[in-house]
Amino acid sequence: MKKKISILCLVFLLIFSFTGCGSKGKDTVDYDQATMQSYADMIVQSFNNMGDADFQRFEDMSDLALNMTLLQSGLPIEGDNFVTMIEAWKAGIKECGELTEVGDYELTTSNSGATLTAEAVFENRTGELSFTFDEKMNMESLTVNAHYSTGEILKKAGLNTVLGMGTVFVVLIFISFIISLFKFIPAIEKKFSKKAKAANPAPAPAAAPKAAPAAPVVTQAADQDGELAAVIAAAIAAAEGTSTDGFIVRSIKRRKSNRWS
Structure with missing residues (x-):
């Protein structure tokens, strides 16, 4: 039992030892401040002696040509980061004026890299130069921070x-x-609706159909036939010695010949 407890304690001790060594190795990165300052001084001196045409020449370079130029100069910086640093430098000079003096650098480190800062004096005001480096001491960015008074x-x-x-x-x-302007909308809408009605007049009403020709008036002929039937009925009744109630004259037809057969 004592042997098992001893082995268990040894295992925990080894675990804590490896954990401490790992965190210590991760947090402690050796930065060569002198080398980093030489890189920063090279950038400051180069930018301070360049004009707009020189900056534009670097900005117009292809990525391959710019990276080759930086590699030959000995600066550990990528082409994209170098162009970004140029823009930051031009913005700082526009705000503060030309650089006249740079103070001592101070190095601060973190888990993601290191920052090198220095007080600087410009023509119009004082400021601060700040360079950031990764864990391999490659330059990543440059910032020019101007100092403003309370006023x-x-x-x-x-x-x-x-x-x-x-x-x-x-x-x-x-x-x-x-x-x-919303109150004018109904009047405008009404005006446009009137114009639309004037542009599209209503269709003319369809012509009424012609009336059919009136049937010939037969009233007079019917009256004449009725009178003739009454006369004939009376003559027949007188000849027979009866009244006209015993028969009815339904139709009268005229013969084509006047001869009696």
């Missing part, structure tokens, strides 16, 4: 506030103007 900070904050509020008010006024 300048408050001035910029006030301008930003006025600009933001002014933009909001302008948008609100524009929206109010658009809403005020």
Whole structure:
């Protein structure tokens, strides 16, 4: 039993030892500050002596040509990162003026890399240069941070506030103007509907069908036949010695010849 406990304790001790060694090896990366400072000084001196045409020449290079140029110069930096550093440098010089002096560098490390910073003096103001490196001491970026006085900070904050509020008010006024135009929509719609009706007149009513010719009037002929039938019936009744109630004359037909047979 004691032997099993001893083996178990030994196993835990080995586990903790490997864990401590692994974390220590991961957290402690040796950075050569002197080498990193030489890289930073090379970038600062090169950029400070370049003009816009020189910067443009590097920006117009292909990726392969730029990487080969950087490799020959001895700078451990990728072409894309170098172009980004050029843009950051130009923006910083535009804000602070030309660089006149660079102070001592300070190195700060983290799990993802290291940062090399130095105070700098420019024509218009002071600032700070910051270079970032990865774990293999490859340069990744350059930042130029300008130092502003309290008055300048408050001035910029006030301008930003006025600009933001002014933009909001302008948008609100524009929206109010658009809403005020809604009352003209019914009148415009009515006007366009009248124009549409005038452009498309209503179709003319279809002509009424002609009336069929009236049947010939036979009233007079019917009356004449009735009178003739009454006369004939009376003559026959007188000849027979009876009344006209005993027979009815239904039709009268005229013979073609006047001769009596």
